[in-house]
Every structure is written in structure tokens, then in C-alpha cells.
Amino acid sequence: MLTIAVSKGRIYEDALPLLEEAGITPIDDPKKSRKLILRTSRDDVQLVIIRATDVPTFVEYGAADMGIAGKDVLLEHGAENLYEPLDLGIAACRLMTATPVDAAELSGRIRVATKYVKTAQRYFADIGVQAEIIKLYGSMELAPLVGLADCIVDLVDTGNTLKANGLEARELITHITSRLVVNKAAMKMKHQAIQSLLDQFEITLAKR
Numbered sequence: 001m002l003t004i005a006v007s008k009g010r011i012y013e014d015a016l017p018l019l020e021e022a023g024i025t026p027i028d029d030p031k032k033s034r035k036l037i038l039r040t041s042r043d044d045v046q047l048v049i050i051r052a053t054d055v056p057t058f059v060e061y062g063a064a065d066m067g068i069a070g071k072d073v074l075l076e077h078g079a080e081n082l083y084e085p086l087d088l089g090i091a092a093c094r095l096m097t098a099t100p101v102d103a104a105e106l107s108g109r110i111r112v113a114t115k116y117v118k119t120a121q122r123y124f125a126d127i128g129v130q131a132e133i134i135k136l137y138g139s140m141e142l143a144p145l146v147g148l149a150d151c152i153v154d155l156v157d158t159g160n161t162l163k164a165n166g167l168e169a170r171e172l173i174t175h176i177t178s179r180l181v182v183n184k185a186a187m188k189m190k191h192q193a194i195q196s197l198l199d200q201f202e203i204t205l206a207k208r
Contacts, residue, residue: 002045002193005064007052011178014090015068022200044193056082056181065186066194071176072155075119083187086180086201089208095119095173098162099151100144106151113143114153123153123173141165 004019006012008030019025025041030049038047048064055069056077068088072095095116099106109130114120117135124131134149141161143149155176156162156169180201187194 003064005048005055005058005067011091021204059181059183062183065183067181068178070178076116083182084179088178091178093155093157093176095176096156096169097151097153097171098167098169101168110150112151113149116153120153
């Protein structure tokens with residue numbers, strides 16, 4: 001049995017066509033079912049539906065053989081103990097800094113609100129800016145508006161949420177897409193099954 005970890009939402013929706021091309025169609029719909037382990041059209045493959053931030057952990061510790069995770073999550077988690085064989089090119093967005101519109105250029109020691117603490121620390125250290133990182137779990141856009149932080153680091157897709165809250169994207173930290181990650185032990189123990197899936201994904205991606 002191959003277990004693939006994936007999160008609900010955009011990544012799941014964007015991954016469905018890739019999975020279907022490999023003959024993997026969920027029998028249960030996560031939108032209608034409370035099940036966290038979904039059977040599929042293949043008896044040898046099941047999906048586990050978990051939080052996006054938990055995908056690397058499940059794969060690293062072998063609770064899932066493979067997983068689909070955003071590069072933002074992998075950067076924050078640290079993916080040294082995982083294989084990352086494929087960029088699936090789905091759920092694309094950008095990890096950026098953002099500040100209130102017309103805010104002065106950041107200087108001196110700044111406060112940054114984000115859920116990407118490690119990534120933000122690395123970024124500001126690399127550009128030589130002293131930054132106090134404040135971890136938030138949501139409503140990031142509020143932080144500069146109420147004086148909690150000078151700027152935020154967050155994912156940006158259309159930028160409409162920023163605009164609606166009087167913020168604008170500033171510096172690009174990195175482009176983000178979803179990647180396929182594989183447990184190292186599973187790659188050895190279930191090599192044929194995993195490699196077959198990898199080959200199928202590569203064929204599908206090459207057609208795009």
C-alpha cells in the first residue's frame with residue numbers, strides 16, 4: 001500500500017488531475033466526508049488528508065510514503081530528510097514582504113509578522129536587516145495596521161487581500177509551487193511502485 005499525504009484546499013484541487021492521470025481517483029470526497037484516510041480507485045494507493053504544514057512531518061517519519069507540499073512549507077520545515085524529486089508546478093504563488101501602501105522604506109531594526117518564522121529570519125539575515133520576527137497564525141494583514149509590525153511576510157497570489165487591507169507587496173523572497181516529496185526509506189523499500197508513479201507524473205507534466 002502506498003500512502004500519499006495531501007492537504008485540503010487549493011493543493012488538493014490542483015493535484016487531482018495529476019493523480020487521475022496516474023489512475024488514482026479518490027472514492028471519498030473530502031468536501032463531503034469527515035474521513036481523513038481516503039480510499040482510491042487503486043487498491044494499492046490511499047490518500048491521507050492533513051494540514052499543509054504537517055505533510056513534511058508525516059512523510060519524514062514514514063506515516064506517509066509520499067506527499068504533496070508547497071515549497072513554502074518545505075522551506076520552513078526543512079526538507080533535508082526528504083527526497084524532493086518533482087516540482088509539480090501547481091498552486092503557484094509568491095512569498096513576499098508587504099507593507100502599508102506609501103509606507104517609508106524599512107530601515108533600522110524592524111518588526112515582521114509572519115507564520116514563516118525560519119524563512120523570514122534567513123531572508124532578513126541574508127539582506128543584512130535586523131528583524132524581530134513575530135509569529136502569527138492568521139490575519140497577517142492586520143499586524144501593520146494596528147502597529148504590531150512594520151511589515152509582513154506571507155504568500156501572495158492575486159494581491160487582492162493585501163489591497164483590500166491597504167497593503168502592497170514589496171520584495172519577492174521566492175516563487176512557490178507544490179512539490180512531490182518522498183520518504184527516503186520508502187524510496188528503497190517500495191522503489192518500483194514509487195518510481196512508477198514518478199514516471200507517470202513526469203509524463204503528465206511534460207504534456208502541459
